Amino acid sequence: MCNVCGCQNSEGHVHVAGVILHTETGKQIEVMQAMLRGNDRQADHNRAHFEAAGVLVVNIMSSPGAGKTSLLEATIRALRGRLTIAVIEGDLETENDARRIRAAGAQAVQITTGNACHLDATMVHAALHTLNLREIDVLFIENVGNLVCPASFDLGQRCNVVLLSVTEGDDKPEKYPVMFRAANLLAITKSDLTEAVGDFQTLRALRHFRKLANPAPMLEFSARNGDGMAAWIGWLLAERDQCRPARTLHAHD
């Protein structure tokens, strides 16, 4: 007799997650685990590191060429002397972006992903060993340029910022609902090119974004000429403020 459920047949079934099922040929077991369970656990571990150190971690995602690195360069320059910024750079082959970040004045750790189309929590964890989180105020993770794959992998970040450049077209949220649903901030970039592009309508982009039931704010700016950048910096500082208590708590470790 089975000791767990009292059933006469102790061979034909097993107990997992409290559910038992019997089949003719073998055992059927109910699992109900996340497909990416390993990554989710590693992301939770990363998040615990980040929260203990009181560092704001922002995952930046977009298609290739939407202006992720340019935004980070401008942000580092705007916050020089106020906040210590570091960047984890995901790139398929090159270290070009990491060089640009260092030239702008911030620490950069390059993860060369090879053929991987996204960063995962394990890659980010490995990169953390080269950073002293307690000396960093804001850590950006510049994900691989891709509007599909990175959306499914939690890295342990506090916020996802998804960039949409005006040259890409305002219907991107409709085409890539999984990515834009994950955004905590929608950033319309390269606004200085709006006139040259001609048919990009910010309101239409916002309408497509809201059709994903995402209440996140939208900002529009140009890292090149600085228009709208004050609002982006303001958003970042407000998020940063919410991470501070943990840092104060651990300030004397």
Place this chain on the structure above:
Amino acid sequence: MHELAVCRSILTQVEDIAAANQAGRVTRVTLRLGPLAGVEPDLLRAAFPLLAAGTCCEAATLRIKTTPVQVECQLCGALSATRPNRLLCGACGTWRVVLLSGDEMQLESLELAPAPAKEFLNV
């Protein structure tokens, strides 16, 4: 093509569960997958036999249950079935809705069997 990474993650879990239950083979793997999970069922089906070769899942059937996209309106309370890029209330049209179903990404269940008897392997 992150479906390879997703498939690898599934197989790691399945192998652990099979080992914990002293099962030699897995005959069926059942997944629950929503259209908003960002995982393409066909790509997952293509990746599965490639990664399962040489594991206890080699002969397993992969079953993918697709879940419907359903939202609940926060304003009028209506329940609506809808599309992945149109998460709006079917009754009042607002985007102030909560997703009830459609982003599932779960390993639902497994069917396990003992390892084949030795004499069959020697044939």
